[in-house]
Amino acid sequence: MLSFLKPNKPADESARQAAVDRYGVASKKSRSADGIVAEAAQLFDAKFGIATIIDRERMVVAARYRSDLEEVDRAISFCGHAILNPHNVMVIFNASIDRRFAGNPLVRGSPNIAFYVGAPLIAPCGTVLGALCAIDNLPRAQLLPQARSKLQALAGRVTTELLN
Numbered sequence: 001m002l003s004f005l006k007p008n009k010p011a012d013e014s015a016r017q018a019a020v021d022r023y024g025v026a027s028k029k030s031r032s033a034d035g036i037v038a039e040a041a042q043l044f045d046a047k048f049g050i051a052t053i054i055d056r057e058r059m060v061v062a063a064r065y066r067s068d069l070e071e072v073d074r075a076i077s078f079c080g081h082a083i084l085n086p087h088n089v090m091v092i093f094n095a096s097i098d099r100r101f102a103g104n105p106l107v108r109g110s111p112n113i114a115f116y117v118g119a120p121l122i123a124p125c126g127t128v129l130g131a132l133c134a135i136d137n138l139p140r141a142q143l144l145p146q147a148r149s150k151l152q153a154l155a156g157r158v159t160t161e162l163l164n
Contacts, residue, residue, distance in 0.1 A: 002103030007058040007080030010128065015155045016083075017056060019127040025062060025162050026055035033063035033161040036133065040154045041065045043147055044117055046134035048071055048163040051121065051158045052079045053130040062130070062162055069111065079131040082118035086128045094139035119148075119155035121161070132158050 010016055020026055033051055043050030048066035052059045059077035061069050074080045081100065082090040095101040095113050106113050118133035130154040 004076070004102060004104040004107075005081075005100040006075040007077065010068060010084055011159055012127070015129050016054075016129075019123050019125055020053060020055055021127065021132060023123060023163055025053045025058050026127055028053075028062055028162060030063045030158075032162045033158045034065060034156055035064045036161065038065040040132055041134045043150055043154070044115075044134040044136070044140075044143070046085060046115065046117075046136040047134075047138075048111070049134045051130065051132045051134070051155075051162070052077070052160075053121075054080055054128075059130070066112070066126055067135075069152050071108065071158070072086075078104075078106070078113065078116045078135075079118055082133065083120050083128040086120045086122055089117060089119045089151055091148075093141065098140070101162040102139055111135065116128045117143065117151060119151040121155050121159045121162070123159065124152075128163070129159065131155070135142060 037049040051063040067115040095107045118130045118131040
């Protein structure tokens with residue numbers, strides 16, 4: 001049986017969660033951010049995209065493109081891993097062969113994630129709230145270097161929309 005790794009919680013988890021609560025983003029949906037999420041998915045020619053908020057024990061979808069996902073348990077979320085390195089874009093080229101994700105229910109079942117790229121959503125206070133990600137059922141072999149910085153810029157725009 002394939003296994004997967006649950007994401008650790010960041011060292012600053014209590015301050016991070018306090019920021020999520022203070023900004024009230026865990027219960028906010030942003031239709032204005034949906035267009036930015038679409039840009040992110042299209043940047044990577046991905047099937048769909050989501051912007052998420054990591055809230056206590058769940059990952060909540062705040063904006064989306066071609067996805068009906070509302071929330072999942074934080075323990076199986078890819079974005080729970082992405083928030084651990086706030087200044088880096090997390091890329092999983094083929095989740096089915098990545099030991100951290102191979103047995104994950106989101107890989108083994110719907111939405112059948114193979115490729116994932118996510119950039120943290122960073123609040124003005126410097127705390128990570130969640131991630132902007134592009135997801136596909138087909139694995140990838142590489143990313144163009146400029147795509148990472150473009151995704152980070154889009155993540156900044158999503159954050160601005162969520163906080164307004």
